[in-house]
Amino acid sequence: MPARLDQLETSMPVDLATRITASARTTASRVSPDIDDWVENKRKQPFESTIIPLAELNEPNGWGIAPGTGNLEHHSGRFFSVEGLHVRTNHGPVREWRQPILVQRDIAILGIIAKEFDGVLHFLLQAKMEPGNMDMVQLSPTVQATSSNYTQVHQGKRAAYVEYFTEPGRGRVLVDILQSEQGAWFHLKRNRNIVIEVTGDVPLHEDFCWLTLGQIGRLLRRRNVMNMDARTVLGCLPVAAPDGDAFDGDGRRSGEPGGVRTMTEILSWITGRKSEYELSAALVPLDSVTGWRREARGIVPAEGGNFSIVGVRVHARTREVHSWKQPLLAPHGLGLAGLVVRRIGGRLHALVRAEVLPGHRDTVELGPTVRFMMDDYPTTPAGRRPEFLDHMLSARSGVRFDVVLSEEGGRFLHAETRYLVVEDDDFPLRVPEDFAWITVEQLMALQRHSYYLGIEARTLLLCLNNL
Amino acid sequence: MPARLDQLETSMPVDLATRITASARTTASRVSPDIDDWVENKRKQPFESTIIPLAELNEPNGWGIAPGTGNLEHHSGRFFSVEGLHVRTNHGPVREWRQPILVQRDIAILGIIAKEFDGVLHFLLQAKMEPGNMDMVQLSPTVQATSSNYTQVHQGKRAAYVEYFTEPGRGRVLVDILQSEQGAWFHLKRNRNIVIEVTGDVPLHEDFCWLTLGQIGRLLRRRNVMNMDARTVLGCLPVAAPDGDAFDGDGRRSGEPGGVRTMTEILSWITGRKSEYELSAALVPLDSVTGWRREARGIVPAEGGNFSIVGVRVHARTREVHSWKQPLLAPHGLGLAGLVVRRIGGRLHALVRAEVLPGHRDTVELGPTVRFMMDDYPTTPAGRRPEFLDHMLSARSGVRFDVVLSEEGGRFLHAETRYLVVEDDDFPLRVPEDFAWITVEQLMALQRHSYYLGIEARTLLLCLNNL
Numbered sequence: 001m002p003a004r005l006d007q008l009e010t011s012m013p014v015d016l017a018t019r020i021t022a023s024a025r026t027t028a029s030r031v032s033p034d035i036d037d038w039v040e041n042k043r044k045q046p047f048e049s050t051i052i053p054l055a056e057l058n059e060p061n062g063w064g065i066a067p068g069t070g071n072l073e074h075h076s077g078r079f080f081s082v083e084g085l086h087v088r089t090n091h092g093p094v095r096e097w098r099q100p101i102l103v104q105r106d107i108a109i110l111g112i113i114a115k116e117f118d119g120v121l122h123f124l125l126q127a128k129m130e131p132g133n134m135d136m137v138q139l140s141p142t143v144q145a146t147s148s149n150y151t152q153v154h155q156g157k158r159a160a161y162v163e164y165f166t167e168p169g170r171g172r173v174l175v176d177i178l179q180s181e182q183g184a185w186f187h188l189k190r191n192r193n194i195v196i197e198v199t200g201d202v203p204l205h206e207d208f209c210w211l212t213l214g215q216i217g218r219l220l221r222r223r224n225v226m227n228m229d230a231r232t233v234l235g236c237l238p239v240a241a242p243d244g245d246a247f248d249g250d251g252r253r254s255g256e257p258g259g260v261r262t263m264t265e266i267l268s269w270i271t272g273r274k275s276e277y278e279l280s281a282a283l284v285p286l287d288s289v290t291g292w293r294r295e296a297r298g299i300v301p302a303e304g305g306n307f308s309i310v311g312v313r314v315h316a317r318t319r320e321v322h323s324w325k326q327p328l329l330a331p332h333g334l335g336l337a338g339l340v341v342r343r344i345g346g347r348l349h350a351l352v353r354a355e356v357l358p359g360h361r362d363t364v365e366l367g368p369t370v371r372f373m374m375d376d377y378p379t380t381p382a383g384r385r386p387e388f389l390d391h392m393l394s395a396r397s398g399v400r401f402d403v404v405l406s407e408e409g410g411r412f413l414h415a416e417t418r419y420l421v422v423e424d425d426d427f428p429l430r431v432p433e434d435f436a437w438i439t440v441e442q443l444m445a446l447q448r449h450s451y452y453l454g455i456e457a458r459t460l461l462l463c464l465n466n467l
Numbered sequence: 468m469p470a471r472l473d474q475l476e477t478s479m480p481v482d483l484a485t486r487i488t489a490s491a492r493t494t495a496s497r498v499s500p501d502i503d504d505w506v507e508n509k510r511k512q513p514f515e516s517t518i519i520p521l522a523e524l525n526e527p528n529g530w531g532i533a534p535g536t537g538n539l540e541h542h543s544g545r546f547f548s549v550e551g552l553h554v555r556t557n558h559g560p561v562r563e564w565r566q567p568i569l570v571q572r573d574i575a576i577l578g579i580i581a582k583e584f585d586g587v588l589h590f591l592l593q594a595k596m597e598p599g600n601m602d603m604v605q606l607s608p609t610v611q612a613t614s615s616n617y618t619q620v621h622q623g624k625r626a627a628y629v630e631y632f633t634e635p636g637r638g639r640v641l642v643d644i645l646q647s648e649q650g651a652w653f654h655l656k657r658n659r660n661i662v663i664e665v666t667g668d669v670p671l672h673e674d675f676c677w678l679t680l681g682q683i684g685r686l687l688r689r690r691n692v693m694n695m696d697a698r699t700v701l702g703c704l705p706v707a708a709p710d711g712d713a714f715d716g717d718g719r720r721s722g723e724p725g726g727v728r729t730m731t732e733i734l735s736w737i738t739g740r741k742s743e744y745e746l747s748a749a750l751v752p753l754d755s756v757t758g759w760r761r762e763a764r765g766i767v768p769a770e771g772g773n774f775s776i777v778g779v780r781v782h783a784r785t786r787e788v789h790s791w792k793q794p795l796l797a798p799h800g801l802g803l804a805g806l807v808v809r810r811i812g813g814r815l816h817a818l819v820r821a822e823v824l825p826g827h828r829d830t831v832e833l834g835p836t837v838r839f840m841m842d843d844y845p846t847t848p849a850g851r852r853p854e855f856l857d858h859m860l861s862a863r864s865g866v867r868f869d870v871v872l873s874e875e876g877g878r879f880l881h882a883e884t885r886y887l888v889v890e891d892d893d894f895p896l897r898v899p900e901d902f903a904w905i906t907v908e909q910l911m912a913l914q915r916h917s918y919y920l921g922i923e924a925r926t927l928l929l930c931l932n933n934l
Contacts, residue, residue, distance in 0.1 A: 107742040176735035178742075178829070190829075192742050194735075267915070268643035268661075275574045275645075275659050283749070361828055362645070362657075362917070448734070449916050450829070 016174065017238050020213065023121040024466070027214035031117045035215055039225060042127035042137045042207065048315040049131040051413075053296045057311040057325050070287030070294075072309070072327045079146065080104035080411065082299075082309055082327050084289040085187060087358045089279040093384070098289040100299055100309050101359065102329060102411055103187045104146070107178065110229045111143040111165040114174060114197040115210070122210035123195075124161070124202065125230060130409025131314040132328045134416060138227035138406060139219065142208070160205050164196055171198035175236040178450045179458065180365060182407065183357030185307070185329055187283065190361070190450070193233045207318060213237075217466035221403055224416070228408045232455060235462040238444060259439040260344055260429070269436050270452070273354035274364045281358040298330070306373040307331045310413060330413035333375030334404070337368045337456035338392040338420040341400070341464070342427050342437075349437040350464065351388075351427070355454060365454040366446070369435070374418075387432060395422040401463045417456065419463055440464055483641065484705050487680065490588040491933070494681035498584045502682055506692060509594035509604045509674065515782040516598040518880075520763045524778040524792050537754030537761075539776070539794045546613065547571035547878065549766075549776055549794055551756040552654060554825045556746040560851070565756040567766055567776050568826065569796060569878055570654045571613070574645065577696045578610040578632040581641065581664040582677070589677035590662075591628070591669065592697060597876030598781040599795045601883060605694035605873060606686065609675070627672050631663055638665035642703040645917045646925065647832060649874065650824030652774070652796055654750065657828070657917070660700045674785060680704075684933035691873045691883070698872070699922060702929035705911055726906040727811055727896070736903050737919070740821035741831045748825040765797070773840040774798045777880060797880035800842030801871070804835045804923035805859040805887040808867070808931070809894050809904075816904040817931065818855075818894070822921060832921040833913070836902070841885075854899060862889040868930045884923065886930055907931055 032038065057063040057072065066073050072082035085101040113124040128140040145159040164170045174195040181189045204210075211219075216234060219225045261269065291302050298310035313325045340351040355367030370389045382390070400421045407415035429437065438446075443461050446452035453461065499505065524530040524539065533540050539549035552568040580591040595607040612626040631637045641662040648656045671677075678686075683701065686692045728736065758769050765777035780792045807818040822834030837856045849857070867888045874882035896904065905913075910928050913919035920928065 105745055105747060109742075173731060173735045176731070176738045178738055192738055194738075264640060264643070268640045271643045271645055271659055271661075275576075278572055280572060 019116075019121050020237050023123075024213040024217060026120045026212040027218055029117070029120070029122065029210070029212050029215060031122055031210045032215065035209065035211060035219070038209060039127065039137075039139070039219070043135055045129075045137070045318065046315075047129045047136045047318075048313075049136070050313050051297070052311045052313050052325065054294070054298055054309070054311045054327070055296070056313075057327060059325065062325055063311075063327060069285035071285065078106065079326075080106075082286060082329075083187070084284040084286045085281055085358055086284045086288075087279065087281045089277065089356065089358075091277045091279065091356045098284065098291060099305065099358075100286055100289055100292060100329075101187045101283075102185055102189070103283065104189050104411075106146045108146040108149075108191045109143055109162065109165050109194060110141045110191050110233050111161075111194045111196065112230075112233050113142045113161060113164055113171070113202060114195055115199070115202060117210060120212055121197075122212055123216065123234070124208055124210055125216075126160075127207045127209070128227070129316045129318055130227070131312050131316075131326065132330075132411065132413040132415065133227070133409030134224040134406050134414055138409065139216075139225055139230055140227045141229050141233050144229050144410075160208070161202075164198070165194055171196035175233070177236060177448065179232055179236070179453075179455070180359075180361065180451050181455050183355070183359035183365065183454060185412070186359045187281070188359060188361050191229070191232070193236050195233060195237065220405075220463065220466055221401075223404045224406045227406060228455070228459070231405070231459045231462050235458040235465075236447060259347065259442050260349065260437050261442075263442060263445065266436065266438060266442060266446075270354065270364065270366070273434065274362060277356045277363055279356055279358060279360075279363050306333070306375055312413065328413040329411060329415075331373065331407075331415045333373060335407075335415070335417040336370060336372045336374055336389075336392075336420065337417050337460060338370040338372075338389075338422065339457075339460045339464075340369045340388065340392065340427055341421060341423050342425045344429065344437060348440050348464075350440060350443060350460075351431060351435055352438055352443070352457060354434045354436075357454075360454075361451055365451055366438075366443075366457050367454045368456050368460055371456055387435075392420060392422055395420075395424065398423040400467055403463075405459065417459075419456075419459055421460060421463060421467070486583075486588050487704050490590075491680040491684060493587050493679040494685055496584070496587070496589065496677070496679050496682060498589055498677045499682065502676065502678065502686070505676060506594065506604075506606070506686070510602055512596075512604070512785065513782075514596045514603045514785075515780075516603070517780050518764070519778045519780050519792065521761070521765055521776070521778045521794070522763070523780075524794060526792065529792055530778075530794060536752035538752060545573065546793075547573075549753060549796075550654070551751040551753040552748055552825055553751045553755075554746065554748045556744065556823065556825075558744045558746065558823045565751065565758060566772065566825075567753055567756060567759060567796075568654045568750075569652055569656070570750065571656050573613045575613040575616075575658045576610055576629065576632050576661060577608045577658050577700050578628075578661045578663065579697075579700050580609045580628060580631055580638070580669060581662055582666070582669060584677060587679055588664075589679055590683065590701070591675055591677055592683070593627075594674045594676070595694070596783045596785055597694075598779050598783075598793065599797075599878065599880040599882065600694070600876030601691040601873050601881055605876065606678075606683075606692055606697055607694045608697050608700050611696050611877075627675070628669075631665070632661055638663040642700070644703060644915065646699055646703070646920075646922070647826075647828065647918050648922050650822070650826035650832065650921060652879070653826045654748070655826060655828050658696070658699070660703050662700060662704065687872075687930065687933055688868075688870055690871045694873060695875045695922070695926070698926045698929050702925040702932075703914060726814065726909050727816065727904050728909075730909060730912065733903065733905060733909060733913075737821065737831065737833070740901065741829060744823045744830055746823055746825060746827075746830050773800070773842055779880065795880040796878060796882075798840065798882045800840060802874075802882070802884040803837060803839045803841055803856075803859075803887065804884050804927060805837040805839075805856075805889065806924075806927045806931075807836045807855065807859065807894055808888060808890050809892045811896065811904060815907050815931075817907060817910060817927075818898060818902055819905055819910070819924060821901045821903075824921075827921075828918055832918055833905075833910075833924050834921045835923050835927055838923055854902075859887060859889055862887075862891065865890040867934055870930075872926065884926075886923075886926055888927060888930060888934070
């Protein structure tokens with residue numbers, strides 16, 4: 001029975017995983033031979049994104065400050081809003097606080113079209129401008145659209161290719177799962193990560209290109225090229241494990257080496273962490289958020305707090321609407337998402353952390369070993385820094401991946417995160433109760449389902465699979 | 468790679484599933500030979516549960532009506548509370564409403580201790596009195612305790628055996644997963660479903676007994692004997708599929724017959740349903756819930772609405788506290804949870820429904836084919852009755868399971884549900900978009916994770932596995 005139960009959990013027919021692995025090994029393609037030039041050229045297009053006083057957001061058919069609450073809302077009630085959050089928890093050094101938070105009830109489609117060329121799977125990515133992007137243009141999924149967008153609330157053009165994801169029967173679904181986004185900045189946000197493989201002709205619009213996973217893996221090592229949404233969708237594909245080990249799953253039963261924890265033990269550990277931590281997070285009027293000031297330049301924390309809410313004005317002829325204003329969440333400085341990995345019994349394990357964040361749908365998701373806003377570093381005494389932070393920052397020889405990538409430029413202004421993977425085969429096996437060593441394959445099995453892995457962990461898993 | 472990914476999803480070593488199946492086939496045991504007599508005797512003990520006016524709940528160290536909100540709360544702030552819920556959705560005939568709702572942020576332990584006797588797995592169940600139970604005493608998990616209970620907020624005795632679940636290393640974890648409860652009556656409620664196998668001696672307290680799964684399966688066919696919490700925990704065990712087919716999972720890739728949908732297609736269908744339906748459910752003061760009246764006998768719906776909130780006074784010498792008062796949610800009449808099953812390609816499929824309920828953590832969970840409060844039947848015109856309701860009620864020859872079982876007697880007063888399984892091999896394969904045919908094995912694979920199957924579907928799956 002369990003052998004059969006196993007097989008039922010397969011997301012992918014064998015042939016598909018083989019083809020995905022083949023695509024990951026193909027680092028050049030006749031279809032898009034000059035991808036670097038192409039990206040550079042796209043970045044030369046004229047875009048403009050300027051910070052404006054929050055009060056200037058107010059427009060009859062645009063954004064405004066809601067009377068009574070002070071919330072920032074679009075007149076249509078769609079897109080997203082900036083509201084207040086009142087958090088109480090039994091976890092961590094601060095047990096109660098208020099903060100602004102982005103609220104987006106819509107589920108956006110983050111969709112990628114896949115198609116074979118010359119026998120190799122290619123993925124259709126878009127060079128997309130977002131107002132909060134570093135370098136303005138980054139590579140995004142084929143479609144990155146809220147239902148406000150594809151139902152055309154903003155009166156602009158419909159996003160290209162969206163019909164592949166909204167109309168049934170356009171192709172074969174390879175992946176289709178809801179995943180969370182930043183639990184510190186979004187309230188219960190989740191998006192639909194979907195990949196559809198088509199066999200027929202697909203018109204190639206300006207700003208789009210077909211790339212193999214090998215080409216994408218190479219671009220992933222460049223600063224701020226692969227955007228967050230592309231990373232989370234691609235991360236849901238089952239690429240080959242980095243070490244190519246034959247893996248026998250719950251190894252203890254077959255006598256072969258498995259992960260240090262079985263899947264049952266991992267699920268039990270996650271359940272235990274969720275049971276340990278209570279957290280209630282209630283939306284409240286933005287005006288009632290104590291500890292934050294409304295200034296001309298935005299809503300800023302009185303002290304502590306590591307982001308502000310600002311407004312921007314945007315001009316971009318390539319977007320569905322050519323000019324608009326909107327609020328953005330602007331982090332103060334660089335984030336760090338650091339993952340320690342090590343071989344245990346010959347198998348690559350990652351040290352993940354059960355992370356409690358107010359925007360999580362079920363309190364806990366798995367995060368990197370360390371997640372930290374580096375701006376807080378100078379003012380944080382050594383004794384209050386996150387576990388393993390200094391260890392990661394001082395790593396030299398074991399650095400396997402170290403690239404700055406951006407978070408969502410449609411909601412965040414210049415939100416950069418340093419994604420750091422450090423291999424340390426001498427790292428202690430015994431770790432505090434909030435941490436666990438989990439193999440890469442086990443993380444990929446968890447990622448088939450919603451809300452196990454947080455968004456930074458998912459990007460790191462994609463990076464690991466591209467090492 | 469996918470073959471390995473499959474194996475990682477195994478919850479259970481092979482030997483365990485074999486032992487669970489063996490336990491399910493053992494319908495008599497030397498350990499508890501006279502289980503029917505034992506249950507009857509337990510039911511003869513003196514318990515008393517009386518409905519009292521809500522105002523009489525008010526006690527300095529007990530329950531009270533919170534000033535300002537009218538919420539019913541325990542003075543300790545623990546256990547649960549009765550608050551108001553304001554629901555808005557784009558789904559169903561009613562798009563906005565307010566209702567009372569039970570709120571319980573604590574994660575309760577629903578824990579069962581398992582142990583081998585004579586080479587067969589037995590499970591330690593408790594004959595437990597709950598104030599809202601039909602027949603007062605039903606068989607419950609070994610431990611059924613909120614953290615308010617096991618941290619002794621109520622100043623009573625600590626629940627027996629709770630240390631097996633709160634202290635590490637007492638046994639081997641077989642199952643440990645959070646699962647939801649009634650999404651129409653609870654706000655975001657979930658409990659920890661956990662089974663631990665021990666090998667050492669376990670003291671046998673009064674009111675507890677060891678049962679095989681075969682004995683439990685027999686009791687499951689008797690009215691109001693196996694309580695809701697025992698059903699949900701036992702339902703997480705991987706018993707053998709009823710038809711014993713060799714199952715090959717994603718059958719299309721091996722050329723052998725699989726389910727009508729692959730797991731990828733099932734996950735995609737669930738994702739699609741969640742994306743289709745918007746639902747926001749905000750807690751509001753109970754006093755602000757329009758359409759409900761506070762009367763002496765409780766909080767009752769002005770019209771429609773199929774439950775009331777009442778108060779009870781309880782005397783029970785076998786509980787940790789011998790006498791107390793508390794509120795309960797009292798449904799108006801019998802619920803129906805009906806499941807249509809049929810063989811497709813030789814394999815048993817169940818017709819489940821993507822059910823949108825305000826208390827769900829992610830909008831949609833899978834429910835039975837039909838869930839309905841039978842009290843509403845006479846006043847619901849044929850055209851507004853749920854799909855397939857009349858078909859199920861008129862079924863004759865294909866009835867495979869038809870037993871009335873109770874929902875949680877610690878929160879609900881006399882909440883009875885008729886669990887009905889109808890096999891109909893002529894039932895149409897094409898069904899509306901909210902429905903899907905899923906094999907029993909596929910449902911069991913989903914049940915390894917939180918919040919795929921609603922609580923009624925989980926009871927029905929347990930019943931199916933005991934056919």
